[in-house]
Amino acid sequence: MDGGDGRRSPDDAEAPRGVDLARRALEQARAAAKERGVAVGRGGASPRRGAPRTPRSSRRRWSGPGADDRDPQTFASLAAGLVRSRGWSEEIAAGAVLGRWNSLVGADIADHAQPESLVGGELVVRAESTAWASQLRTLQRQILAKIAAGVGHGVVTKLTVRGPAAPSWKHGERTVRGRGPRDTYG
Template identity: 55%
Template sequence: MDDDTAHSSGHELARKALEDARAKARAAGKAVGQGRASAPAQRKGRRRWSGARPDGRDPQSLGSVAGAMAKTRGWQSKLGEGQVFAAWDRIVGEDIAAHAQPTDLRDRVLSVSAESTAWATQLRLVQRDILAKIAASVGRDVVVSLRITGPRAPSWRKGTRTVPGRGPRDTYG
């Protein structure tokens, strides 16, 4: 360390380091000391302030920013899937939602479990209307078909040893 740098203040050392860095950049052929101007400011005749119309610097709503982010990152299908489960009551109506719930969504096939076989049959009859409501609410490509099931039959399996075959379950449907 030489005598000049030993007695220099921090401000002088920083200035010297900046000058050295600029000299290296100039030697490498880079433009130094120009500052960073934005694209509109570089064009002559353009104003830098916002006018009466909206532009990219105006405040955006959280919903529009989140929607744009989901679109650019490819999350829209997953968000649509989540909306089907979250808004099931609103999409199909309270009457259907009270008797049937979505259970799974795989490969754009929504599995719906009804509380009775009568409700499962009724849902199969209005399946096209339910698909139209889902498409209107969350988009066309989220759910393309429904798999509607009724209640599960009781398990007759008791203990570790069982007899193969259907047994007494053949009367449940």
């Protein structure tokens, strides 16, 4: 260190700094690799032992102007590659339909109908009343077109519209067969 007069102590002159420290670390790493039996050259450890080496003139040592696997990737492309490799495409598409329901079909339809499931291309939608269920059945082609435009073709191939879930009128052990109560429940 400095004693205030600009001179260094003898201890500081012997301590490696910067480049010298990096060289020493590299030499130690090469020695450790030699002990393990890994061939070490200028390019580093060879990933394929015993494989014929390509001449240096034909190998690319830099990324260059073209795209390369070593170039930085966007998060979206990495996530898309992961989805493709794991086979999650159908689940992701189903999540997009169910999660973006309001923006796909519009606020008017979304206020009166909610998606229940999307399995094998069949979307099941529960309407809040029988009148809305009938209306959605007549708008089925337009709804399928809106969904296809929003998330892609082939994600939803069939639309099943169900009316509201009616309450059970069975109370007790005995029941009488018949048509039961008639009401639209909404």
